[in-house]
Amino acid sequence: MKKRKIRLAVIGLGKMGLLHASISSIIPDVELVALVDKSALLKRLYKKIFSSKEVIVTGDLEKLSELDLDAVYITTPISSHAPIAGSLYKKRIVQNIFVEKTLASSYDQAKELCDLAKNFGGVNMVGYMKRFSVTFRKAKDLLAQQILGEPCSFKAYAYSSDFLGLTKESKSSAPRGGALRDIGCHAMDLALWLFGDLEVKDVISNEEIELGAETSASFTVLNSNGLEGQFAISQCMLNYRMPEFGLLIECEKGKIEVNDDRLSLTKSDGSNTKLYRHDLNDNVDFFLGETEYFREDQHFVNSVLNNQIPKSNFETASKVDYIIDRVRSRRS
Numbered sequence: 001m002k003k004r005k006i007r008l009a010v011i012g013l014g015k016m017g018l019l020h021a022s023i024s025s026i027i028p029d030v031e032l033v034a035l036v037d038k039s040a041l042l043k044r045l046y047k048k049i050f051s052s053k054e055v056i057v058t059g060d061l062e063k064l065s066e067l068d069l070d071a072v073y074i075t076t077p078i079s080s081h082a083p084i085a086g087s088l089y090k091k092r093i094v095q096n097i098f099v100e101k102t103l104a105s106s107y108d109q110a111k112e113l114c115d116l117a118k119n120f121g122g123v124n125m126v127g128y129m130k131r132f133s134v135t136f137r138k139a140k141d142l143l144a145q146q147i148l149g150e151p152c153s154f155k156a157y158a159y160s161s162d163f164l165g166l167t168k169e170s171k172s173s174a175p176r177g178g179a180l181r182d183i184g185c186h187a188m189d190l191a192l193w194l195f196g197d198l199e200v201k202d203v204i205s206n207e208e209i210e211l212g213a214e215t216s217a218s219f220t221v222l223n224s225n226g227l228e229g230q231f232a233i234s235q236c237m238l239n240y241r242m243p244e245f246g247l248l249i250e251c252e253k254g255k256i257e258v259n260d261d262r263l264s265l266t267k268s269d270g271s272n273t274k275l276y277r278h279d280l281n282d283n284v285d286f287f288l289g290e291t292e293y294f295r296e297d298q299h300f301v302n303s304v305l306n307n308q309i310p311k312s313n314f315e316t317a318s319k320v321d322y323i324i325d326r327v328r329s330r331r332s
Contacts (some may be wrong), residue, residue: 005031006304007069009094011061011084012076013037013046016100016127019289020073021046023297026286030301033067034058064093071096071123071304078102078177082109086116095122096304101189102126102181103317107325110318117314123303125310126317128189130245130260132295134280139247139258140194142265149252154195154229156247158187159237163215178214180324183243184233188320189312190247191231195223197319200326204230219327260290 008030010021017037025032034056035046047057056063061084064072072094074084082104088094097117103126104110117124130136143151160183176182192198198221207216216234223229246259254267263280265273277291284294303310 005029006071006301007031007033007067008071008073009034009036009064009067009069010073010075011036012074012080012100013039013042014075017073017075018046018049019293020075020098020297023286023288023294024073024301027298027301029305033069034064036061036064061087064088065091069094071098071300074099076100078181079105081105082113085113089116089120092120095120096124097122098125098127098300099314099317100127101317102177102185102321102324103314104321105177107318107321110314110321114314114318123300123307123310124314125300125303126312126314127296128186128312128317128320129290129292129296130186130190131193131312132292132299133260134277134282134291135258135260135263135275136190138263138275138280139249139256142256143194143249147265148254148256148267151195151227152250152252153227154191154247154249155232156187156191156229156245157232158183158243158245159233159240160235160243161237161240162243163235164238165236179216179233179235180214180327183235183245184217184231185320185324186243186245187231187233187247188323189317190245191221191229192316192319192323193311194247194249195227195229196225198223198229198323200323200330201228203327203330206327214328217327221323 006029008024010017013035021032021035024030032055036058037043038059043057072088074081076084081099085097085099088097104113201220201222204218206214215236218232221229244259249256257264261277263275282291284291286294299310
């Protein structure tokens with residue numbers, strides 16, 4: 001008997017929608033069934049792109065209730081994540097939901113989605129793809145093995161040049177959620193993954209051009225063991241055409257420096273080991289965007305197939321929304 005594939009839909013046909021639709025469509029266990037967006041232009045474009053496949057392209061979310069779906073990706077603007085996911089659950093359109101980061105626009109919304117997910121069951125996941133980067137995975141392994149002993153402190157950063165030279169008359173960062181939600185969320189999720197739950201200690205700076213649209217922020221945190229960390233987040237850094245994320249982790253017997261492309265391990269005696277992506281078997285079956293995107297989508301598919309809790313789920317992602325709300329509530 002032929003095994004049924006996961007019937008999948010993607011809601012939101014921007015850059016991330018195209019990426020997830022493209023990757024998912026080549027995973028053997030997936031059948032891409034539908035694409036949803038309100039834009040007439042995007043619908044016409046996607047009908048051409050997927051013309052060789054029997055994919056429904058529509059602007060009507062209700063249409064999904066007729067398609068016997070197994071899973072849905074939500075890749076719309078952040079402000080619409082909670083309403084769309086809530087509607088999918090309450091109308092019983094689907095149980096297995098992947099939401100691009102951040103989970104919601106606030107911690108309260110994130111908590112509501114966590115409660116809905118528990119009530120309706122299924123698999124839920126959020127798009128924190130840096131957990132699937134080979135360099136950050138290696139850093140987590142080294143910390144778990146205590147190669148350099150216990151961590152003593154850390155610094156995390158998220159930088160881009162997207163709004164370098166921004167003025168109040170320029171294009172706002174608000175549609176992307178501000179620096180904290182747009183890029184800072186990845187650094188926060190990595191720190192939560194590596195060090196456990198975090199509480200905001202002090203907000204050092206929070207540069208805003210309008211409410212909820214900061215272009216940079218820096219703050220300190222503590223984990224449950226008293227480990228202190230500092231975050232530096234900016235969308236206005238020179239020479240960061242592509243966003244970059246990284247951590248400097250000071251340990252008892254040395255330090256670990258890690259970013260998207262490399263990891264450096266320095267022991268107390270001064271000896272140093274550097275590892276790059278290609279040293280860590282950074283290979284996937286289909287390369288689009290970054291290799292971690294394929295691993296992320298494959299992980300979601302495997303989690304649905306095996307009914308397992310994904311590494312980055314609503315519960316873990318809600319902790320990022322919690323930190324963001326705490327930073328914004330304690331503006332310097």
